[in-house]
Amino acid sequence: MKQRYILHFPLESVSKPLTTTIIRDYGIDINILRASISPERGGELLMEFDAGEEAISKGLTFLEENNVEVERFEHTVKFREEECIHCGACTAVCFTDALSISGGRKLLFDHARCVACGLCIAACPLRLFTISWNGSC
Amino acid sequence: MSRRKSYEEINEKIRMGEAVVLTAEEVAKMASESSPAEIVEKVDVVTTATFGPMCSSGAFINFGHTDPPIRMEEVTLNGVPAYGGVAAVDAYIGATAENPENSEYGGAHVIEELIKGEDVHLIAKAKGTDCYPRREVDTWINKDSINEAFLFNPRNAYQNYPVATNSTEQNKYTYMGILLPRHRNATFCTSGALSPLINDPQMRTIGIGTSIFLCGARGYVAWNGTQFNTSKPLNERGIPLSNAATLAVIGDLKSMSPDFIKAAVFEKYGVSIFIGLGVPIPILDEDIAYRVSVDHSEIGMTIFDYGKPVHPQVATTTYQELLSGTVEIAGRKARTAPISSLPKAREIAELLKSWISRGEFELTAPVAPLPSGTKLNGLEIRGKRS
Numbered sequence: 171m172k173q174r175y176i177l178h179f180p181l182e183s184v185s186k187p188l189t190t191t192i193i194r195d196y197g198i199d200i201n202i203l204r205a206s207i208s209p210e211r212g213g214e215l216l217m218e219f220d221a222g223e224e225a226i227s228k229g230l231t232f233l234e235e236n237n238v239e240v241e242r243f244e245h246t247v248k249f250r251e252e253e254c255i256h257c258g259a260c261t262a263v264c265f266t267d268a269l270s271i272s273g274g275r276k277l278l279f280d281h282a283r284c285v286a287c288g289l290c291i292a293a294c295p296l297r298l299f300t301i302s303w304n305g306s307c
Numbered sequence: 308m309s310r311r312k313s314y315e316e317i318n319e320k321i322r323m324g325e326a327v328v329l330t331a332e333e334v335a336k337m338a339s340e341s342s343p344a345e346i347v348e349k350v351d352v353v354t355t356a357t358f359g360p361m362c363s364s365g366a367f368i369n370f371g372h373t374d375p376p377i378r379m380e381e382v383t384l385n386g387v388p389a390y391g392g393v394a395a396v397d398a399y400i401g402a403t404a405e406n407p408e409n410s411e412y413g414g415a416h417v418i419e420e421l422i423k424g425e426d427v428h429l430i431a432k433a434k435g436t437d438c439y440p441r442r443e444v445d446t447w448i449n450k451d452s453i454n455e456a457f458l459f460n461p462r463n464a465y466q467n468y469p470v471a472t473n474s475t476e477q478n479k480y481t482y483m484g485i486l487l488p489r490h491r492n493a494t495f496c497t498s499g500a501l502s503p504l505i506n507d508p509q510m511r512t513i514g515i516g517t518s519i520f521l522c523g524a525r526g527y528v529a530w531n532g533t534q535f536n537t538s539k540p541l542n543e544r545g546i547p548l549s550n551a552a553t554l555a556v557i558g559d560l561k562s563m564s565p566d567f568i569k570a571a572v573f574e575k576y577g578v579s580i581f582i583g584l585g586v587p588i589p590i591l592d593e594d595i596a597y598r599v600s601v602d603h604s605e606i607g608m609t610i611f612d613y614g615k616p617v618h619p620q621v622a623t624t625t626y627q628e629l630l631s632g633t634v635e636i637a638g639r640k641a642r643t644a645p646i647s648s649l650p651k652a653r654e655i656a657e658l659l660k661s662w663i664s665r666g667e668f669e670l671t672a673p674v675a676p677l678p679s680g681t682k683l684n685g686l687e688i689r690g691k692r693s
Contacts, residue, residue, distance in 0.1 A: 219340060226417075236474075256651060257360075258646065258648070258649075259485075259644065259645075261510060262492045263492070263644075270632075271644070274630050274649035275644070297362065297572060
């Protein structure tokens, strides 16, 4: 199964190769979707974990033991679809292909591919997108 | 001798409900099996359309006189400045004018709200004269309270348009959308084989007085559009490889539909407006049949670097390739994205086709042709009069 998490790395955890450990020792395939982290100040990674439920659970426990705060990634990009004119301007900045309009067809929004980067909010000329993060707006 | 048809012959068929009308995409498909001579025999009218942001748009409004009257000088509509330097109670609200307190609200929004029948806040000021003593008006108007209201767009329906990309290390925020660094994307803004002036590149049937679809109502070509340029390089089909001819168009705002005109905001650029525009092309002869048969792969497009001030050319491509989702720029694949809506353009072409097929929309021959041999002047910065 695939699950997404926001991992908050405190300063003391940044220098440890924790990602390598969860791949190698827990057999979790990972995909880093967004990263904002540096050795001087710690930071956040948005990661997709792909493994069995038990492996993911153990991997998360390992991260927490190393002072990484784990937060389930829940986001909702809302889109007022009935007002969309299918211009395609949002697809110019959507690098996960959650938004697509290829071949001149109508806009498709595949929520499963969305990583909530928020670029579509600025790119939509009709201002049809809004985003809420883990329950907050 | 090859077959020729007159406007009157085609209009008679329209009146009888017998005209054969196809959209420009449909006739392009037909052309893979039919020659231009056969298309003249089979088809009477081809509908073309576009639905893209067209900043050079706006509306003239006559508000009606108060008692005592005012000669309006400064005019705002929902806080957006309108031009009041035309007589007493006439004004022009430009689509790109912005409310100084809210840069995401502009003339385009005012126009859309008027078309929807919503109330709009009018504030006007004047110095007061003997014949126009009132010095201030603060009231609400809507499309039923005002006298004339007509869209008059100085430059719409561009014949082709540059494809935009960005070579720099920073995002560029433009009227062509958000351009990502290092050529990671490229945006384009034309309806390709559906585009009016691409289907009649020599403007044999599109001229002053041509009846068109404008934002859901009947409109007209009023003049050549501003920045009308017939000197751009052409491809082997005679279609300009970049932005060339344009149309100035006019139509009754009160008859328009909010489905075919939409206010828009381009991030860190400003307000613009999507205009729905359709032009019927009568199939008068084989040459016109050949021109309307153009398909997306036969339209050459030029990619320019909007990251640099003079927008140097960086690559060429075709409209078909842009629709595929990627194009090669500087040896790398760039994501492509449209800014004008091809699905809405198709909807307009189909709607215009249905109006003509039902006998509700006849064609008009131009009363005067659009100019030829034109080119553009730049603006020289000079310190004093010559």
